[in-house]
Amino acid sequence: MRNIFRKEKRKSLVYAAVTFVVLMIITQLLVYQRHRSVATKEFNALVLELDDTKDKLNIALNHNISSAKTLAIMVRQDPSLAWFDNVAKELVEMNDAIDFVEFVDKDFTITHIYPLKGNEHIVGFNVMSEPQRRAETKLALKDRRIKFSGPYETLHPGKGLAIAGRVPIYDGDKFLGGAVVITRLSTILKRIPELENKSGVFVYQLTKVNSLTGKKESFFTGYHAQEDWQVSKYMRRGNWTLHVGYAAGYISHWTVYLLMLFGLLFSGLGAMFVYARTHEAIHLDLLVKRKTRDLDDRVKELSTIYNVNEVLKDEWQNIDIALSRVVKLIPAGVRYPEMAAARITFNNHEYKTDNYIDTAFKIRAPLTFQDGRSGFIEIIYINEAPPESEGPFMKEERRMLDSLAETIEVYFNKKVHQDQVARSEASLRSLVEASQIGVMLCDKDHRIVATNRKMTTIYEALTGRALQVGDNFFEALLPDRKEYVLSVFNRVQNDFEPVEYDTSYEYLGSTIYVTVSVAPVISGGKSIGVCMVVYDITTRKLMEIERQRIIEGMKGRIIALEEFAKVIATKVSAPLSTILELKSLVKEDMDEQERRKILEGVIISAQQLEDVLNDLQRLTHEEKT
Numbered sequence: 001m002r003n004i005f006r007k008e009k010r011k012s013l014v015y016a017a018v019t020f021v022v023l024m025i026i027t028q029l030l031v032y033q034r035h036r037s038v039a040t041k042e043f044n045a046l047v048l049e050l051d052d053t054k055d056k057l058n059i060a061l062n063h064n065i066s067s068a069k070t071l072a073i074m075v076r077q078d079p080s081l082a083w084f085d086n087v088a089k090e091l092v093e094m095n096d097a098i099d100f101v102e103f104v105d106k107d108f109t110i111t112h113i114y115p116l117k118g119n120e121h122i123v124g125f126n127v128m129s130e131p132q133r134r135a136e137t138k139l140a141l142k143d144r145r146i147k148f149s150g151p152y153e154t155l156h157p158g159k160g161l162a163i164a165g166r167v168p169i170y171d172g173d174k175f176l177g178g179a180v181v182i183t184r185l186s187t188i189l190k191r192i193p194e195l196e197n198k199s200g201v202f203v204y205q206l207t208k209v210n211s212l213t214g215k216k217e218s219f220f221t222g223y224h225a226q227e228d229w230q231v232s233k234y235m236r237r238g239n240w241t242l243h244v245g246y247a248a249g250y251i252s253h254w255t256v257y258l259l260m261l262f263g264l265l266f267s268g269l270g271a272m273f274v275y276a277r278t279h280e281a282i283h284l285d286l287l288v289k290r291k292t293r294d295l296d297d298r299v300k301e302l303s304t305i306y307n308v309n310e311v312l313k314d315e316w317q318n319i320d321i322a323l324s325r326v327v328k329l330i331p332a333g334v335r336y337p338e339m340a341a342a343r344i345t346f347n348n349h350e351y352k353t354d355n356y357i358d359t360a361f362k363i364r365a366p367l368t369f370q371d372g373r374s375g376f377i378e379i380i381y382i383n384e385a386p387p388e389s390e391g392p393f394m395k396e397e398r399r400m401l402d403s404l405a406e407t408i409e410v411y412f413n414k415k416v417h418q419d420q421v422a423r424s425e426a427s428l429r430s431l432v433e434a435s436q437i438g439v440m441l442c443d444k445d446h447r448i449v450a451t452n453r454k455m456t457t458i459y460e461a462l463t464g465r466a467l468q469v470g471d472n473f474f475e476a477l478l479p480d481r482k483e484y485v486l487s488v489f490n491r492v493q494n495d496f497e498p499v500e501y502d503t504s505y506e507y508l509g510s511t512i513y514v515t516v517s518v519a520p521v522i523s524g525g526k527s528i529g530v531c532m533v534v535y536d537i538t539t540r541k542l543m544e545i546e547r548q549r550i551i552e553g554m555k556g557r558i559i560a561l562e563e564f565a566k567v568i569a570t571k572v573s574a575p576l577s578t579i580l581e582l583k584s585l586v587k588e589d590m591d592e593q594e595r596r597k598i599l600e601g602v603i604i605s606a607q608q609l610e611d612v613l614n615d616l617q618r619l620t621h622e623e624k625t
Contacts, residue, residue: 012274017271019270019271020267023266023267023271027259028263031260031263042229046230046244047231047370049202050242051233056192057188057192057242058237060192061148063095064097064098064148067091067098068146068165068179068181070087071091072167075103075169075179076171076176081103081112088112092114096187097183097187098182098183099162099184100115100154101113101114101179101180102180102181104177104179106175106177107126108127109126109127110123110124110127111123122155131212132210135211136150139211144168144170144390145398147166147237148240150162151185154182154184160184160186161184161185162184164180164183165180165181166180167180185220189220197221197247201250202246202247203223203225203244204244205220205223205225205242206219206235207243208238208239224248225245225247226245229246230243230244230245231243231245232244319412323344326351327342328342330342330353330379331353333397334393334397339383340382341355341356341380341381343378344376344378344408345367345375345376346367346412347373356380357380358380359381359382361380361381361383361385361392362380363378363391363393363398364378364379365402365404365405366405367408367412369412369413376405379393379397437454437535438455438458438535439451439533439534440532442529444528446472447470447473448468448469448472449529451469455532455534458514458536459476461507462512465478481503488518489518493530496527498518498520499517499518500516501515501516502516503516504541512536513540514537515534517532518531518532519531
């Protein structure tokens with residue numbers, strides 16, 4: 001007996017161990033999926049933070065650019081600089097991203113500075129006398145456009161590190177000098193306080209490669225990012241690289257650890273339960289199946305939520321069509337559009353105008369995208385044109401091209417996210433297409449936007465008219481139904497409330513009944529169309545008609561039975577009355593002749609009653625038949 005007990009105990013231990021391992025695998029797989037989901041979400045948050053920080057820095061730089069270009073325009077208009085203090089003061093007061101404004105003459109000597117108080121010693125300083133400033137000044141002269149440089153110690157005592165935006169000023173080919181706007185790093189930190197790396201979540205850094213030493217230099221202190229949790233982006237205007245990462249020790253995935261602990265506890269409890277209830281094998285089997293089914297249901301629910309969210313973020317746009325249209329519009333933006341052409345290269349594809357040929361008269365702007373792909377946008381003149389600041393192209397045309405490049409970059413980066421969502425929408429479309437319910441979408445002008453196979457099949461079979469995407473739905477309606485359906489559509493779009501109605505069609509000699517549900521499609525508080533859902537209710541309708549027919553038949557039978565009961569009552573009452581007269585036979589003073597007469601009446605009444613009962617039996621048999 002003891003050996004049997006030990007054997008069963010070992011078997012229970014084996015069952016418990018197997019259960020523990022199986023549950024551990026299931027729960028840890030779920031934990032792994034959760035870990036991947038959390039990691040993906042945190043990485044996306046890191047990329048968004050990088051883009052947001054870059055946008056904030058660009059906004060500050062754009063203010064500096066506009067101020068420097070304002071000075072350049074003023075210098076070209078009035079080289080005397082009599083206006084400098086007033087204009088510089090107004091620029092500094094209007095733009096909190098600027099600390100100092102300087103003018104450097106054609107010999108690269110600082111002749112004007114605002115504010116002057118406390119900075120008098122800087123006037124007369126030659127920027128070419130210091131190697132770092134000389135190298136960065138030459139870069140600005142080479143590009144003939146604003147260039148940001150730094151950080152380096154300012155010439156202003158006690159002001160710390162700063163960056164400088166330099167704009168070379170030319171009058172034709174004559175160099176007039178340069179406008180310089182200087183922003184201290186402390187001012188940047190004041191505008192963007194998160195760059196101080198004190199939030200505890202993200203840390204930020206700007207780096208550049210020193211043009212003299214070739215070494216990497218950093219702007220900010222306190223950048224201690226987790227090794228595998230940082231992203232970077234190049235900032236062309238300053239030849240800098242922006243880095244954003246999660247602060248060391250921030251990412252703990254504590255929810256994942258809790259789920260892992262829960263998995264261990266759940267597996268242990270499951271093993272204990274199996275060990276204690278091994279003899280209830282059927283109950284255990286049902287429990288495992290139920291738990292597995294519950295887990296499958298949860299996964300399906302999460303997948304559905306994910307797909308719906310992806311669908312709700314999608315914006316349909318074909319990039320090939322978009323770029324083909326853009327490239328045709330570009331030539332109209334240059335001075336001589338009649339002899340201009342354009343080309344865009346992207347992802348090994350080329351989009352160009354019909355008149356494009358490769359010439360030496362062109363300008364080009366690079367395209368760099370988040371996913372690592374690149375390309376360029378280019379404008380050319382087919383024939384030689386008068387010289388401008390950049391070959392035959394003006395500096396404004398260069399700025400236009402750069403703006404177009406940035407616009408295409410933003411568009412494509414957004415398209416990358418749209419394409420991810422499109423895959424989820426394809427799954428949803430397949431579900432709708434396989435549905436046994438007809439579905440159709442129309443825009444606010446009643447044009448068919450989309451319809452599934454079931455809808456087109458039902459409608460064409462019942463009406464003999466086909467539904468095509470792009471057609472007006474009311475042109476496919478039967479004439480006698482247009483007025484009512486139009487009133488339903490108008491009511492749905494005006495009231496923002498769905499409407500449901502039943503209708504019928506004659507098909508192959510039979511009546512087909514359908515229920516139609518029309519609901520508004522709302523975006524931004526406005527109705528942009530309607531969704532129509534049609535499903536066949538013929539079986540249900542026929543059952544209702546048959547049920548009504550049976551009810552009416554039963555009502556007729558009840559009335560007939562009531563009439564029959566009245567007739568029976570009339571026919572039976574007289575014989576019964578006669579039979580009841582039998583009590584008079586017992587009277588002692590009644591003679592024999594009277595008794596015989598009463599008995600004859602009773603016999604006749606009994607015969608009549610028997611005939612009535614036979615008639616009743618016959619009618620009952622006929623009713624059953």
